[in-house]
Amino acid sequence: MKDKSSYYNVIETLISLFTVDKGVIKIFLLRKKLDPYKGYWMLPGSILREDETLEENIKEVFETKIGLEDIEVKQSHLFGDLDRIVNNRVLAINYIGLVDFVTVDLKQDIEEIEYQWFNINQIPKAAFDHNNIILNAISDLKDVLVNSNSLKKLFPSDFTLREIQDVYEQILGYELDRRNFRKKFISLDLIEPTGMMNDGYSGRPAKLYRFKDKIKERDLF
Amino acid sequence: MKDKSSYYNVIETLISLFTVDKGVIKIFLLRKKLDPYKGYWMLPGSILREDETLEENIKEVFETKIGLEDIEVKQSHLFGDLDRIVNNRVLAINYIGLVDFVTVDLKQDIEEIEYQWFNINQIPKAAFDHNNIILNAISDLKDVLVNSNSLKKLFPSDFTLREIQDVYEQILGYELDRRNFRKKFISLDLIEPTGMMNDGYSGRPAKLYRFKDKIKERDLF
DNA sequence: ACAAAAGTGTTAACTTTACACCCATGT
DNA sequence: ACATGGGTGTAAAGTTAACACTTTTGT
Numbered sequence: 001m002k003d004k005s006s007y008y009n010v011i012e013t014l015i016s017l018f019t020v021d022k023g024v025i026k027i028f029l030l031r032k033k034l035d036p037y038k039g040y041w042m043l044p045g046s047i048l049r050e051d052e053t054l055e056e057n058i059k060e061v062f063e064t065k066i067g068l069e070d071i072e073v074k075q076s077h078l079f080g081d082l083d084r085i086v087n088n089r090v091l092a093i094n095y096i097g098l099v100d101f102v103t104v105d106l107k108q109d110i111e112e113i114e115y116q117w118f119n120i121n122q123i124p125k126a127a128f129d130h131n132n133i134i135l136n137a138i139s140d141l142k143d144v145l146v147n148s149n150s151l152k153k154l155f156p157s158d159f160t161l162r163e164i165q166d167v168y169e170q171i172l173g174y175e176l177d178r179r180n181f182r183k184k185f186i187s188l189d190l191i192e193p194t195g196m197m198n199d200g201y202s203g204r205p206a207k208l209y210r211f212k213d214k215i216k217e218r219d220l221f
Numbered sequence: 222m223k224d225k226s227s228y229y230n231v232i233e234t235l236i237s238l239f240t241v242d243k244g245v246i247k248i249f250l251l252r253k254k255l256d257p258y259k260g261y262w263m264l265p266g267s268i269l270r271e272d273e274t275l276e277e278n279i280k281e282v283f284e285t286k287i288g289l290e291d292i293e294v295k296q297s298h299l300f301g302d303l304d305r306i307v308n309n310r311v312l313a314i315n316y317i318g319l320v321d322f323v324t325v326d327l328k329q330d331i332e333e334i335e336y337q338w339f340n341i342n343q344i345p346k347a348a349f350d351h352n353n354i355i356l357n358a359i360s361d362l363k364d365v366l367v368n369s370n371s372l373k374k375l376f377p378s379d380f381t382l383r384e385i386q387d388v389y390e391q392i393l394g395y396e397l398d399r400r401n402f403r404k405k406f407i408s409l410d411l412i413e414p415t416g417m418m419n420d421g422y423s424g425r426p427a428k429l430y431r432f433k434d435k436i437k438e439r440d441l442f
Numbered sequence: 443a444c445a446a447a448a449g450t451g452t453t454a455a456c457t458t459t460a461c462a463c464c465c466a467t468g469t
Numbered sequence: 470a471c472a473t474g475g476g477t478g479t480a481a482a483g484t485t486a487a488c489a490c491t492t493t494t495g496t
Contacts, residue, residue: 009231160448161448199494383474424475426467426474
Protein backbone atom coordinates (compact mmCIF):
# COMPACT_ATOMS: atom_id res chain seq x y z
CA MET A 1 0.00 0.00 0.00
CA LYS A 2 1.39 3.31 -1.06
CA ASP A 3 1.01 6.17 1.33
CA LYS A 4 1.17 9.46 -0.43
CA SER A 5 -1.40 8.68 -3.06
CA SER A 6 -4.55 10.69 -3.29
CA TYR A 7 -8.13 9.51 -3.38
CA TYR A 8 -9.22 12.36 -5.64
CA ASN A 9 -9.78 11.57 -9.27
CA VAL A 10 -10.83 13.49 -12.32
CA ILE A 11 -13.72 12.06 -14.29
CA GLU A 12 -14.85 13.07 -17.72
CA THR A 13 -18.07 12.18 -19.43
CA LEU A 14 -17.99 11.21 -23.08
CA ILE A 15 -20.90 10.82 -25.45
CA SER A 16 -21.03 8.40 -28.32
CA LEU A 17 -23.94 9.74 -30.32
CA PHE A 18 -25.16 7.65 -33.22
CA THR A 19 -27.55 8.29 -36.04
CA VAL A 20 -28.49 6.61 -39.30
CA ASP A 21 -28.23 8.48 -42.57
CA LYS A 22 -29.69 6.62 -45.56
CA GLY A 23 -29.16 3.25 -43.91
CA VAL A 24 -25.61 3.97 -42.74
CA ILE A 25 -24.83 4.10 -39.02
CA LYS A 26 -22.77 7.16 -38.13
CA ILE A 27 -21.15 8.60 -35.02
CA PHE A 28 -20.78 12.26 -34.05
CA LEU A 29 -17.22 13.52 -33.56
CA LEU A 30 -15.70 16.92 -32.87
CA ARG A 31 -12.48 18.31 -34.24
CA LYS A 32 -10.01 19.10 -31.48
CA LYS A 33 -8.89 22.72 -31.67
CA LEU A 34 -6.03 22.76 -29.18
CA ASP A 35 -2.96 20.71 -28.40
CA PRO A 36 -2.43 17.96 -27.48
CA TYR A 37 -3.90 16.10 -30.46
CA LYS A 38 -4.82 19.34 -32.22
CA GLY A 39 -6.75 18.55 -35.38
CA TYR A 40 -7.64 15.02 -34.30
CA TRP A 41 -11.24 13.97 -33.89
CA MET A 42 -12.75 13.24 -30.49
CA LEU A 43 -15.94 12.34 -28.69
CA PRO A 44 -17.81 15.25 -27.13
CA GLY A 45 -17.68 15.36 -23.35
CA SER A 46 -16.71 17.39 -20.35
CA ILE A 47 -15.04 17.14 -16.98
CA LEU A 48 -17.46 16.25 -14.20
CA ARG A 49 -17.74 18.83 -11.44
CA GLU A 50 -18.17 17.58 -7.91
CA ASP A 51 -21.48 19.44 -7.55
CA GLU A 52 -23.26 18.08 -10.62
CA THR A 53 -24.77 14.71 -11.38
CA LEU A 54 -23.75 12.66 -14.38
CA GLU A 55 -27.11 13.43 -15.97
CA GLU A 56 -26.73 17.17 -15.52
CA ASN A 57 -23.30 17.05 -17.05
CA ILE A 58 -24.51 15.05 -20.05
CA LYS A 59 -27.37 17.46 -20.62
CA GLU A 60 -24.95 20.38 -20.68
CA VAL A 61 -22.65 18.63 -23.12
CA PHE A 62 -25.59 18.05 -25.45
CA GLU A 63 -26.61 21.68 -25.31
CA THR A 64 -23.21 23.32 -25.55
CA LYS A 65 -21.11 20.92 -27.58
CA ILE A 66 -23.54 18.99 -29.73
CA GLY A 67 -26.40 21.40 -30.23
CA LEU A 68 -29.20 19.01 -29.36
CA GLU A 69 -31.61 18.70 -26.48
CA ASP A 70 -33.45 15.94 -24.69
CA ILE A 71 -31.53 13.02 -26.10
CA GLU A 72 -31.85 10.03 -23.84
CA VAL A 73 -28.55 8.28 -23.22
CA LYS A 74 -27.54 4.91 -21.87
CA GLN A 75 -24.49 4.49 -19.70
CA SER A 76 -21.87 2.32 -21.32
CA HIS A 77 -18.38 1.79 -19.92
CA LEU A 78 -16.02 3.42 -17.41
CA PHE A 79 -12.42 3.66 -18.61
CA GLY A 80 -9.79 3.97 -15.91
CA ASP A 81 -6.38 3.35 -17.38
CA LEU A 82 -3.72 5.43 -15.71
CA ASP A 83 -2.20 6.64 -18.96
CA ARG A 84 -5.23 7.31 -21.08
CA ILE A 85 -4.59 11.05 -20.81
CA VAL A 86 -0.87 11.85 -20.75
CA ASN A 87 0.37 12.91 -17.32
CA ASN A 88 -3.11 12.99 -15.84
CA ARG A 89 -5.30 10.35 -14.32
CA VAL A 90 -8.66 11.03 -15.87
CA LEU A 91 -11.37 8.40 -15.82
CA ALA A 92 -13.91 8.50 -18.62
CA ILE A 93 -17.50 7.38 -18.43
CA ASN A 94 -18.96 6.82 -21.87
CA TYR A 95 -22.64 7.21 -22.75
CA ILE A 96 -24.45 6.03 -25.85
CA GLY A 97 -27.13 8.17 -27.44
CA LEU A 98 -29.30 7.75 -30.50
CA VAL A 99 -30.82 10.50 -32.59
CA ASP A 100 -32.73 10.39 -35.85
CA PHE A 101 -31.19 12.14 -38.77
CA VAL A 102 -34.14 14.44 -39.41
CA THR A 103 -33.85 15.93 -35.92
CA VAL A 104 -30.13 16.33 -36.46
CA ASP A 105 -30.70 18.28 -39.67
CA LEU A 106 -33.22 20.58 -38.08
CA LYS A 107 -31.67 21.34 -34.74
CA GLN A 108 -27.97 21.10 -35.04
CA ASP A 109 -26.50 24.53 -35.62
CA ILE A 110 -23.59 25.14 -33.29
CA GLU A 111 -21.71 27.41 -35.62
CA GLU A 112 -18.41 27.65 -33.86
CA ILE A 113 -17.83 23.94 -33.58
CA GLU A 114 -16.36 21.75 -36.27
CA TYR A 115 -18.16 18.44 -36.17
CA GLN A 116 -18.78 15.56 -38.52
CA TRP A 117 -20.83 12.38 -38.65
CA PHE A 118 -18.57 9.42 -39.43
CA ASN A 119 -19.60 6.10 -40.87
CA ILE A 120 -18.79 3.61 -38.10
CA ASN A 121 -16.69 1.63 -40.55
CA GLN A 122 -14.57 4.69 -41.34
CA ILE A 123 -13.58 6.15 -38.01
CA PRO A 124 -10.69 8.64 -38.30
CA LYS A 125 -7.65 8.75 -36.07
CA ALA A 126 -8.94 10.11 -32.78
CA ALA A 127 -7.40 11.88 -29.80
CA PHE A 128 -6.29 10.11 -26.63
CA ASP A 129 -7.82 6.63 -26.35
CA HIS A 130 -11.00 7.69 -28.12
CA ASN A 131 -10.57 5.17 -30.93
CA ASN A 132 -10.72 2.46 -28.34
CA ILE A 133 -13.72 4.02 -26.62
CA ILE A 134 -15.51 4.43 -29.94
CA LEU A 135 -14.97 0.77 -30.79
CA ASN A 136 -16.30 -0.18 -27.39
CA ALA A 137 -19.36 2.00 -27.96
CA ILE A 138 -20.00 0.47 -31.36
CA SER A 139 -19.85 -2.94 -29.76
CA ASP A 140 -22.34 -1.90 -27.06
CA LEU A 141 -24.50 -0.27 -29.73
CA LYS A 142 -25.41 -3.73 -30.96
CA ASP A 143 -27.03 -4.61 -27.68
CA VAL A 144 -28.97 -1.36 -27.73
CA LEU A 145 -30.20 -1.51 -31.30
CA VAL A 146 -31.85 -4.91 -31.13
CA ASN A 147 -34.46 -3.21 -28.96
CA SER A 148 -37.58 -1.91 -30.67
CA ASN A 149 -37.68 1.34 -28.67
CA SER A 150 -34.11 2.23 -29.56
CA LEU A 151 -34.86 1.65 -33.19
CA LYS A 152 -37.80 4.01 -32.91
CA LYS A 153 -35.45 6.75 -31.71
CA LEU A 154 -33.39 6.35 -34.84
CA PHE A 155 -36.37 6.08 -37.16
CA PRO A 156 -39.39 7.91 -35.77
CA SER A 157 -41.01 8.32 -39.18
CA ASP A 158 -40.59 8.13 -42.92
CA PHE A 159 -38.14 5.34 -43.26
CA THR A 160 -38.07 2.47 -45.70
CA LEU A 161 -37.86 -1.16 -44.66
CA ARG A 162 -34.60 -1.37 -46.54
CA GLU A 163 -33.06 1.23 -44.21
CA ILE A 164 -33.95 -0.79 -41.14
CA GLN A 165 -32.61 -3.90 -42.79
CA ASP A 166 -29.37 -2.05 -43.59
CA VAL A 167 -28.95 -1.15 -39.92
CA TYR A 168 -29.46 -4.72 -38.81
CA GLU A 169 -27.04 -6.01 -41.39
CA GLN A 170 -24.42 -3.58 -40.10
CA ILE A 171 -24.81 -4.51 -36.45
CA LEU A 172 -25.13 -8.23 -37.13
CA GLY A 173 -22.31 -8.28 -39.64
CA TYR A 174 -24.07 -10.43 -42.19
CA GLU A 175 -26.73 -10.11 -44.84
CA LEU A 176 -30.37 -10.89 -44.33
CA ASP A 177 -32.88 -12.27 -46.80
CA ARG A 178 -35.14 -9.41 -47.84
CA ARG A 179 -38.33 -11.44 -47.91
CA ASN A 180 -37.78 -13.03 -44.54
CA PHE A 181 -36.72 -9.77 -42.95
CA ARG A 182 -39.84 -7.93 -44.13
CA LYS A 183 -42.16 -10.70 -43.04
CA LYS A 184 -40.60 -10.79 -39.62
CA PHE A 185 -40.41 -7.05 -39.12
CA ILE A 186 -43.93 -6.34 -40.31
CA SER A 187 -45.29 -9.15 -38.17
CA LEU A 188 -43.95 -7.38 -35.05
CA ASP A 189 -46.73 -4.82 -35.42
CA LEU A 190 -44.44 -1.89 -34.62
CA ILE A 191 -44.80 0.16 -37.79
CA GLU A 192 -47.43 1.45 -40.20
CA PRO A 193 -47.23 2.89 -43.73
CA THR A 194 -47.35 6.68 -43.90
CA GLY A 195 -48.91 6.50 -47.35
CA MET A 196 -45.96 8.38 -48.81
CA MET A 197 -43.32 7.00 -51.14
CA ASN A 198 -39.58 7.42 -51.14
CA ASP A 199 -39.29 9.10 -54.54
CA GLY A 200 -36.24 10.45 -56.23
CA TYR A 201 -33.96 7.47 -56.05
CA SER A 202 -33.22 4.98 -58.77
CA GLY A 203 -35.44 2.00 -59.10
CA ARG A 204 -38.96 1.48 -57.84
CA PRO A 205 -39.87 3.92 -55.03
CA ALA A 206 -40.21 2.32 -51.62
CA LYS A 207 -43.12 2.71 -49.23
CA LEU A 208 -42.38 4.93 -46.27
CA TYR A 209 -43.26 3.76 -42.77
CA ARG A 210 -43.48 5.27 -39.33
CA PHE A 211 -43.33 3.63 -35.90
CA LYS A 212 -46.68 3.41 -34.16
CA ASP A 213 -47.29 5.57 -31.08
CA LYS A 214 -47.45 2.84 -28.50
CA ILE A 215 -45.15 0.00 -29.31
CA LYS A 216 -44.29 -2.88 -27.11
CA GLU A 217 -40.66 -3.12 -26.11
CA ARG A 218 -39.12 -6.14 -27.73
CA ASP A 219 -35.81 -7.51 -28.81
CA LEU A 220 -35.34 -8.54 -32.41
CA PHE A 221 -32.58 -10.94 -33.24
CA MET B 222 -22.15 27.75 -14.52
CA LYS B 223 -20.91 27.70 -10.99
CA ASP B 224 -17.40 28.93 -10.40
CA LYS B 225 -16.01 27.60 -7.19
CA SER B 226 -16.76 23.97 -7.81
CA SER B 227 -13.99 21.42 -7.99
CA TYR B 228 -13.25 18.88 -10.66
CA TYR B 229 -11.93 16.34 -8.18
CA ASN B 230 -14.18 13.47 -7.28
CA VAL B 231 -13.96 10.46 -5.03
CA ILE B 232 -14.71 7.11 -6.63
CA GLU B 233 -15.32 3.85 -4.86
CA THR B 234 -15.39 0.42 -6.40
CA LEU B 235 -18.07 -2.00 -5.28
CA ILE B 236 -18.30 -5.71 -5.96
CA SER B 237 -21.50 -7.65 -6.34
CA LEU B 238 -20.27 -11.20 -5.99
CA PHE B 239 -22.77 -13.95 -6.72
CA THR B 240 -22.73 -17.67 -6.17
CA VAL B 241 -25.23 -20.51 -6.27
CA ASP B 242 -25.75 -22.71 -3.25
CA LYS B 243 -28.01 -25.69 -3.89
CA GLY B 244 -29.80 -23.97 -6.72
CA VAL B 245 -30.26 -20.67 -4.88
CA ILE B 246 -28.54 -17.52 -6.18
CA LYS B 247 -26.80 -15.63 -3.39
CA ILE B 248 -24.85 -12.40 -3.03
CA PHE B 249 -21.89 -11.72 -0.75
CA LEU B 250 -22.33 -8.90 1.78
CA LEU B 251 -20.23 -7.58 4.63
CA ARG B 252 -21.42 -6.31 7.98
CA LYS B 253 -20.49 -2.69 8.51
CA LYS B 254 -18.53 -2.26 11.72
CA LEU B 255 -18.47 1.52 12.07
CA ASP B 256 -20.90 4.39 11.92
CA PRO B 257 -22.61 5.58 9.83
CA TYR B 258 -24.87 2.60 9.19
CA LYS B 259 -23.08 0.50 11.80
CA GLY B 260 -24.45 -3.03 11.75
CA TYR B 261 -25.99 -2.67 8.29
CA TRP B 262 -24.89 -4.90 5.45
CA MET B 263 -22.92 -3.57 2.49
CA LEU B 264 -21.17 -4.52 -0.70
CA PRO B 265 -17.42 -4.97 -0.43
CA GLY B 266 -15.39 -2.26 -2.10
CA SER B 267 -12.79 0.40 -1.60
CA ILE B 268 -11.92 3.96 -2.51
CA LEU B 269 -9.98 4.24 -5.75
CA ARG B 270 -6.54 5.79 -5.43
CA GLU B 271 -5.35 8.03 -8.22
CA ASP B 272 -2.35 5.78 -8.85
CA GLU B 273 -4.13 2.46 -9.28
CA THR B 274 -6.26 1.07 -12.06
CA LEU B 275 -9.79 -0.16 -11.51
CA GLU B 276 -8.57 -3.72 -12.00
CA GLU B 277 -5.83 -3.38 -9.40
CA ASN B 278 -8.28 -1.98 -6.92
CA ILE B 279 -10.76 -4.79 -7.52
CA LYS B 280 -8.04 -7.41 -7.10
CA GLU B 281 -7.08 -5.91 -3.75
CA VAL B 282 -10.68 -5.86 -2.57
CA PHE B 283 -11.00 -9.54 -3.42
CA GLU B 284 -7.87 -10.42 -1.52
CA THR B 285 -8.36 -8.26 1.56
CA LYS B 286 -12.11 -8.02 1.99
CA ILE B 287 -13.53 -11.13 0.37
CA GLY B 288 -10.78 -13.69 0.75
CA LEU B 289 -10.77 -14.91 -2.83
CA GLU B 290 -8.37 -14.61 -5.71
CA ASP B 291 -8.57 -14.49 -9.46
CA ILE B 292 -12.26 -13.89 -9.80
CA GLU B 293 -13.07 -12.36 -13.13
CA VAL B 294 -15.46 -9.45 -12.89
CA LYS B 295 -17.61 -7.57 -15.34
CA GLN B 296 -18.14 -3.86 -15.04
CA SER B 297 -21.73 -2.96 -14.37
CA HIS B 298 -22.96 0.55 -13.53
CA LEU B 299 -21.52 3.87 -12.35
CA PHE B 300 -23.62 5.59 -9.70
CA GLY B 301 -23.14 9.32 -9.40
CA ASP B 302 -25.93 10.78 -7.27
CA LEU B 303 -24.75 13.71 -5.23
CA ASP B 304 -26.31 12.47 -2.00
CA ARG B 305 -25.58 8.76 -2.14
CA ILE B 306 -23.06 9.17 0.68
CA VAL B 307 -24.14 11.81 3.19
CA ASN B 308 -22.13 15.01 2.94
CA ASN B 309 -19.70 13.55 0.42
CA ARG B 310 -19.79 13.21 -3.31
CA VAL B 311 -18.61 9.69 -3.89
CA LEU B 312 -19.21 7.96 -7.18
CA ALA B 313 -19.49 4.19 -7.12
CA ILE B 314 -18.55 1.83 -9.92
CA ASN B 315 -20.13 -1.56 -9.42
CA TYR B 316 -18.64 -4.83 -10.69
CA ILE B 317 -20.33 -8.19 -11.00
CA GLY B 318 -18.43 -11.37 -10.17
CA LEU B 319 -19.38 -15.02 -10.16
CA VAL B 320 -17.84 -17.75 -8.05
CA ASP B 321 -18.78 -21.37 -7.60
CA PHE B 322 -19.77 -22.43 -4.12
CA VAL B 323 -17.12 -25.13 -3.80
CA THR B 324 -14.34 -22.58 -4.31
CA VAL B 325 -16.03 -20.35 -1.76
CA ASP B 326 -16.09 -23.09 0.80
CA LEU B 327 -12.44 -23.95 0.29
CA LYS B 328 -10.84 -20.57 0.07
CA GLN B 329 -12.83 -18.10 2.01
CA ASP B 330 -11.36 -17.68 5.45
CA ILE B 331 -10.99 -14.04 6.31
CA GLU B 332 -11.45 -14.47 10.05
CA GLU B 333 -11.82 -10.89 11.14
CA ILE B 334 -14.62 -10.04 8.72
CA GLU B 335 -18.29 -10.73 9.28
CA TYR B 336 -19.77 -11.73 5.96
CA GLN B 337 -22.81 -13.61 4.76
CA TRP B 338 -24.22 -14.97 1.52
CA PHE B 339 -27.77 -13.69 1.05
CA ASN B 340 -30.45 -15.20 -1.11
CA ILE B 341 -31.13 -12.53 -3.75
CA ASN B 342 -34.80 -12.62 -2.81
CA GLN B 343 -34.00 -11.85 0.81
CA ILE B 344 -31.63 -8.91 0.75
CA PRO B 345 -31.31 -7.23 4.15
CA LYS B 346 -31.43 -3.50 4.78
CA ALA B 347 -28.11 -2.23 3.48
CA ALA B 348 -25.96 0.82 4.08
CA PHE B 349 -26.05 3.97 1.93
CA ASP B 350 -27.70 3.27 -1.44
CA HIS B 351 -26.43 -0.28 -1.57
CA ASN B 352 -29.93 -1.78 -1.73
CA ASN B 353 -30.43 0.12 -4.95
CA ILE B 354 -27.03 -0.93 -6.29
CA ILE B 355 -27.70 -4.56 -5.35
CA LEU B 356 -31.02 -4.51 -7.21
CA ASN B 357 -29.28 -3.04 -10.22
CA ALA B 358 -26.64 -5.76 -10.06
CA ILE B 359 -29.27 -8.49 -9.84
CA SER B 360 -30.92 -7.04 -12.88
CA ASP B 361 -27.60 -7.00 -14.79
CA LEU B 362 -26.88 -10.52 -13.53
CA LYS B 363 -29.61 -11.78 -15.83
CA ASP B 364 -27.75 -10.59 -18.89
CA VAL B 365 -24.59 -12.24 -17.63
CA LEU B 366 -26.04 -15.60 -16.67
CA VAL B 367 -27.65 -16.41 -19.99
CA ASN B 368 -24.11 -16.89 -21.26
CA SER B 369 -22.69 -20.39 -21.22
CA ASN B 370 -19.25 -19.30 -20.00
CA SER B 371 -20.68 -17.43 -17.02
CA LEU B 372 -22.68 -20.46 -16.08
CA LYS B 373 -19.52 -22.52 -16.17
CA LYS B 374 -17.98 -20.20 -13.59
CA LEU B 375 -20.86 -20.87 -11.24
CA PHE B 376 -20.93 -24.60 -11.89
CA PRO B 377 -17.54 -25.93 -12.94
CA SER B 378 -18.33 -29.48 -11.88
CA ASP B 379 -20.64 -31.78 -9.97
CA PHE B 380 -23.93 -30.06 -10.43
CA THR B 381 -27.31 -31.52 -11.20
CA LEU B 382 -29.46 -30.41 -14.09
CA ARG B 383 -32.07 -29.36 -11.56
CA GLU B 384 -29.65 -26.82 -10.06
CA ILE B 385 -29.07 -25.19 -13.43
CA GLN B 386 -32.78 -25.15 -14.05
CA ASP B 387 -33.33 -23.51 -10.65
CA VAL B 388 -30.92 -20.72 -11.58
CA TYR B 389 -32.68 -20.07 -14.86
CA GLU B 390 -36.06 -20.05 -13.20
CA GLN B 391 -34.80 -17.44 -10.75
CA ILE B 392 -33.35 -15.11 -13.36
CA LEU B 393 -36.25 -15.57 -15.76
CA GLY B 394 -38.88 -15.29 -13.07
CA TYR B 395 -41.00 -18.18 -14.26
CA GLU B 396 -40.97 -21.96 -14.17
CA LEU B 397 -39.62 -24.16 -16.91
CA ASP B 398 -40.82 -27.57 -17.98
CA ARG B 399 -38.30 -30.12 -16.72
CA ARG B 400 -38.35 -32.31 -19.80
CA ASN B 401 -38.00 -29.45 -22.25
CA PHE B 402 -35.26 -27.79 -20.22
CA ARG B 403 -33.18 -30.97 -20.07
CA LYS B 404 -33.56 -31.69 -23.74
CA LYS B 405 -32.50 -28.16 -24.66
CA PHE B 406 -29.63 -27.95 -22.18
CA ILE B 407 -28.18 -31.33 -23.03
CA SER B 408 -28.47 -30.61 -26.75
CA LEU B 409 -26.15 -27.61 -26.29
CA ASP B 410 -23.26 -30.03 -25.86
CA LEU B 411 -21.73 -28.05 -22.99
CA ILE B 412 -21.77 -30.65 -20.23
CA GLU B 413 -20.96 -34.30 -19.61
CA PRO B 414 -21.88 -36.70 -16.79
CA THR B 415 -19.18 -37.19 -14.16
CA GLY B 416 -20.44 -40.70 -13.44
CA MET B 417 -21.18 -39.73 -9.85
CA MET B 418 -24.59 -39.38 -8.27
CA ASN B 419 -25.96 -36.73 -5.96
CA ASP B 420 -26.69 -39.01 -2.98
CA GLY B 421 -27.97 -38.09 0.42
CA TYR B 422 -31.06 -36.12 -0.52
CA SER B 423 -34.61 -37.32 -0.53
CA GLY B 424 -35.94 -38.96 -3.66
CA ARG B 425 -34.04 -40.56 -6.47
CA PRO B 426 -30.39 -39.41 -6.63
CA ALA B 427 -29.60 -37.16 -9.57
CA LYS B 428 -26.76 -37.59 -12.03
CA LEU B 429 -23.91 -35.16 -11.54
CA TYR B 430 -22.51 -33.27 -14.50
CA ARG B 431 -19.50 -31.14 -15.27
CA PHE B 432 -18.91 -28.54 -17.97
CA LYS B 433 -16.67 -29.70 -20.77
CA ASP B 434 -13.22 -28.17 -21.11
CA LYS B 435 -13.72 -26.29 -24.33
CA ILE B 436 -17.22 -25.01 -24.65
CA LYS B 437 -18.51 -22.63 -27.23
CA GLU B 438 -19.77 -19.33 -25.93
CA ARG B 439 -23.48 -19.17 -26.39
CA ASP B 440 -26.54 -17.45 -25.03
CA LEU B 441 -29.39 -19.55 -23.75
CA PHE B 442 -32.80 -17.97 -23.50
C1' DA C 443 -35.91 -1.76 -73.56
C1' DC C 444 -32.94 -1.69 -69.91
C1' DA C 445 -31.19 -0.85 -65.22
C1' DA C 446 -32.22 -0.46 -60.47
C1' DA C 447 -34.34 -1.44 -56.44
C1' DA C 448 -39.08 -2.82 -54.32
C1' DG C 449 -42.33 -6.11 -53.38
C1' DT C 450 -44.25 -10.76 -52.77
C1' DG C 451 -45.50 -16.60 -51.33
C1' DT C 452 -44.51 -21.35 -50.50
C1' DT C 453 -42.23 -25.19 -48.59
C1' DA C 454 -38.90 -27.56 -45.64
C1' DA C 455 -36.20 -27.57 -41.53
C1' DC C 456 -35.84 -26.52 -37.07
C1' DT C 457 -37.25 -25.03 -32.46
C1' DT C 458 -40.39 -24.66 -28.91
C1' DT C 459 -44.25 -26.05 -26.27
C1' DA C 460 -47.46 -29.06 -24.06
C1' DC C 461 -48.16 -32.95 -21.74
C1' DA C 462 -48.00 -37.97 -18.13
C1' DC C 463 -45.94 -41.82 -16.60
C1' DC C 464 -42.25 -44.70 -14.60
C1' DC C 465 -37.82 -45.03 -11.70
C1' DA C 466 -34.58 -45.00 -7.67
C1' DT C 467 -33.96 -43.99 -3.13
C1' DG C 468 -35.04 -43.26 2.01
C1' DT C 469 -38.34 -43.78 5.66
C1' DA D 470 -46.08 -48.92 0.68
C1' DC D 471 -45.51 -44.23 0.48
C1' DA D 472 -43.24 -39.82 -0.22
C1' DT D 473 -39.77 -37.38 -2.76
C1' DG D 474 -37.63 -35.88 -6.54
C1' DG D 475 -35.20 -37.83 -11.07
C1' DG D 476 -35.59 -39.30 -15.69
C1' DT D 477 -37.79 -39.95 -20.23
C1' DG D 478 -40.75 -39.47 -25.54
C1' DT D 479 -43.98 -37.78 -28.78
C1' DA D 480 -46.91 -34.82 -31.34
C1' DA D 481 -48.59 -30.08 -32.46
C1' DA D 482 -47.57 -25.36 -33.05
C1' DG D 483 -44.70 -21.86 -34.13
C1' DT D 484 -40.55 -19.86 -36.08
C1' DT D 485 -36.87 -19.50 -39.18
C1' DA D 486 -34.54 -20.40 -43.51
C1' DA D 487 -34.18 -21.13 -48.32
C1' DC D 488 -35.41 -19.77 -52.56
C1' DA D 489 -37.03 -16.68 -57.82
C1' DC D 490 -39.96 -14.00 -60.21
C1' DT D 491 -42.77 -9.71 -61.00
C1' DT D 492 -43.50 -4.59 -60.36
C1' DT D 493 -42.51 0.27 -60.57
C1' DT D 494 -39.86 3.93 -61.71
C1' DG D 495 -36.16 6.70 -64.33
C1' DT D 496 -33.20 6.90 -68.27
